[in-house]
Amino acid sequence: MFNFGKTEEESARLVAMDENFAIISFKPDGTIIHANKNFLDALGYSLSEVVGKHHRMFCDRNYINTSEYETFWKDLANGKAYIGEFERFDKNGKSIWIQASYTTVKNSSGKVTRVVKFAQDITSSKKVANSVKEAIDLAKTGIFDQEIKDTTDNKGVEELKNGVNELFKIVSSKVALDINKVSKALESYQRLDFTHRISDSGEISTGINNLAEIINDMLVENKSNGLTLDKSSNILLTNVDKLNVSSTEAASSLEETAAALEQITSNIRNNTENIHKMASYSNSVTKSASDGQNLANQTTLAMDEINAQVNLINESIIVIDQIAFQTNILSLNAAVEAATAGEAGKGFAVVAQEVRNLASRSAEAAKEIKTIVENATKKANDGKEISNHMIEGYKELNQNITNTINLIQDIEMSSKEQLSGIEQINDAVNSLDAQTQQNAQIASQTHDVAVLTDEIAKLVVSNANAKEFIGKDNVKAKNIDIKTETTNIKKVESRPIKPAIKTISSQSDNSEWESF
Structure with missing residues (x-):
């Protein structure tokens, strides 16, 4: 000790x-x-x-x-x-x-x-522990129909042994002897083959079979969804392609429309400016017509004064004619007296003859002057009549020009309103053009998404086909109500816009005067 x-x-x-x-x-x-x-x-x-x-x-x-x-x-x-x-x-x-x-x-x-x-x-405890380990190793291979018979005085190890034996009994009763079948089924599932079923009524076997059914149904649903998605994505891709083409055509048409509207806006703006010029020219013509009317009035007054002077000339011609007549009478009397005087009156007779000749010429000259004055009077009266017609014409011209100015002002106001309206339309079309361009871009992006969706759908179907499951070859796409008809967007035909600018030339004034 x-x-x-x-x-x-x-x-x-x-x-x-x-x-x-x-x-x-x-x-x-x-x-x-x-x-x-x-x-x-x-x-x-x-x-x-x-x-x-x-x-x-x-x-x-x-x-x-x-x-x-x-x-x-x-x-x-x-x-x-x-x-x-x-x-x-x-x-x-x-x-x-x-x-x-x-x-x-x-x-x-x-x-x-x-x-x-x-x-x-602790030899007995170690032996029991080794037996437990060996039993567990056998259980890993699927063998549960075994019992550890070694014993030990170590209470804890003995309880562990009894617990393992009880566990083996429970597993055996739940799984029976088909653990290898379960293993085979699981290996089949590991190879993505879910058609294998365990022919046993054990709880684990039943549970694994139920799990296989759930996975099988899930794969059927996945493939069906993949086929449906593939079908839908193909329709989506087709419609997106149509939308892309339509958006591009609409964007192109709107660009042409915007350009045409821009040209129309420019034309209307030029027309408005020309109408404004026409109004200015009309005011100038009105002033010229008023000046012409005043000149015609002044011409009429001048003609009246000429007539008055001609009348005075006529009166003077009458006096001259009377003087010539009296002179002729006196020359005749002088000739008679000269003849009576004989030789002494010969010289006086010559003078008397000359006086008579002068009187005759004076009378003829007075007569010619009278004719000229009468013609001048007639011309003056004709000029006065023409001036009166001109005055009436100028009055009518002024009235027509006034009416024309009113029409031009109305047209100018309408042109301004049209210009404002067309500018608003132009802005709206430009905004619509920008939106259409954006829609075309979105359609292009949607096309990329549709392509990706189609690829994913095919990948889902491919992944499902890579697995084996019951009903695999009978899976079809779900019936979905998708309207594949799309409204064709009619492309707006572009028409060339001819400039509506009318050049106002100075010849138009002459044509107005020629009407008189």
């Missing part, structure tokens, strides 16, 4: 340990100093057979030649303790497992003087 204690209490504890543990003490180099009865009985040795021998006598021959074993004793000599499970061998070479604690004893200077090992035989 070991006796390290100094008090009765310590001695009692040592006695209890000696009775319950296998105890052996060593020198720091591993030489055996003493072993108690429990230790000797466990390994089949007597005390004399072990004292003075080295610890290696209990170890595996391969282990004692390792650096690990050498380090083990070096650590103990340096005061390091070890606790754990160790495999040792008895006198007959039989393997024994112990739960041991290697504790060092030091002197007052701290030097290790001995190593004491407290051990318990």
Whole structure:
């Protein structure tokens, strides 16, 4: 018996340990100093057979030649303790497992003087644990119809063994002997073949079959959805292509329309400016017509004055004519008197004759002047009549010009309103053109989305076809009510816009005057 204690209490504890543990003490180099009865009985040795021998006598021959074993004793000599499970061998070479604690004893200077090992035989527990491990390894291969029969005094290990045996019974009752069938089914599912079913009524088999049915239904639904999506995406792609073409054509037509409206706006703006010029020209013509009317009035007054002067000339001609007549009478009287006078009156007769001739010429001249004056009077009267007609014409011209100006002003106002309206339409068309361009861009982006959707749909169908499941070849796309007809957008035919600008030339004034 070991006796390290100094008090009765310590001695009692040592006695209890000696009775319950296998105890052996060593020198720091591993030489055996003493072993108690429990230790000797466990390994089949007597005390004399072990004292003075080295610890290696209990170890595996391969282990004692390792650096690990050498380090083990070096650590103990340096005061390091070890606790754990160790495999040792008895006198007959039989393997024994112990739960041991290697504790060092030091002197007052701290030097290790001995190593004491407290051990318990756990061979039966280790055997049960190994049996449990082997049973679990067999269970991994699908074998559950087994029972661990080894026993141990270790209550915890025994409970573990009983629990594993009970678990095997439960699994066997739930799965029966078809665990390999389950494994085969799972391997089939791992290969994406979900057509395999387990022909057993066990709960796990039933559950796996139900799971396979759910997966199968899901794959059928996935393929159906993929086919439906593929069908829908094809329709979508077709319609998007049509929309893309229509949007592009609409955008092109709107661009042409916007350009045409811009040209029309420019034409109307030019027309408005020309109408404004026409109004200005009309005002000038009105002024010219008024000036012409004033000149005609002045001409009429001048003609009246000419007539008055002609009348005065007529009166003077009458006087001259009367003087010529009286002169002619006097010349006749003078001729008579000269004839009466005879030779003495010959010279006077010549003078009288000359006077008579002068009177005749004066009368003829007066007559000619009278004719000229009468003609002048007639011309003056004709001029007056023409002037009166001109005055009436100018009045009518002024009235027509006034009416024309009013019409031009109305047209100018309408042109301004048209210009304002066409500018608003132009702005609206430009805005619509921008929106149409944006719609065309969106249609292009939608086309890309439709292409991607179509690719995804085909990928879904491809993934579904890569798996084996019941009803795979009978899956069809769902019936969906999709209207594939699209309204064709009629392209607006572009028409060239001819400039409506009318050039106002100066000849138009002459044509107006020619009407008079």
